Amino acid sequence: MNKRWTIHKIREFVEKNSDSKLLSTEYHGFSQKLEFQCACGNRFEKTFTKFKNNQQQKCDVCQPPKTSR
Numbered sequence: 001m002n003k004r005w006t007i008h009k010i011r012e013f014v015e016k017n018s019d020s021k022l023l024s025t026e027y028h029g030f031s032q033k034l035e036f037q038c039a040c041g042n043r044f045e046k047t048f049t050k051f052k053n054n055q056q057q058k059c060d061v062c063q064p065p066k067t068s069r
């Protein structure tokens, strides 16, 4: 099932499911990087897909990226 995400739904999701805030005000599609603000105050960019599905909901300082092979 494909859910259609809007910037409002994404903001709601971010607020309910993470300590981060959504800074972006527009959403153009799943490949777009959105700007977030981590609970520590750092800003970071991620696609919503990664944020939602890969649990990458913090900045690189609080949650260092896993080294991919």
Ligand SMILES: [Zn+2]
Pocket (backbone or CB within 6 Å): 038, 039, 040, 041, 042, 058, 059, 060, 061, 062, 063
């Ligand atoms: Zn952080």
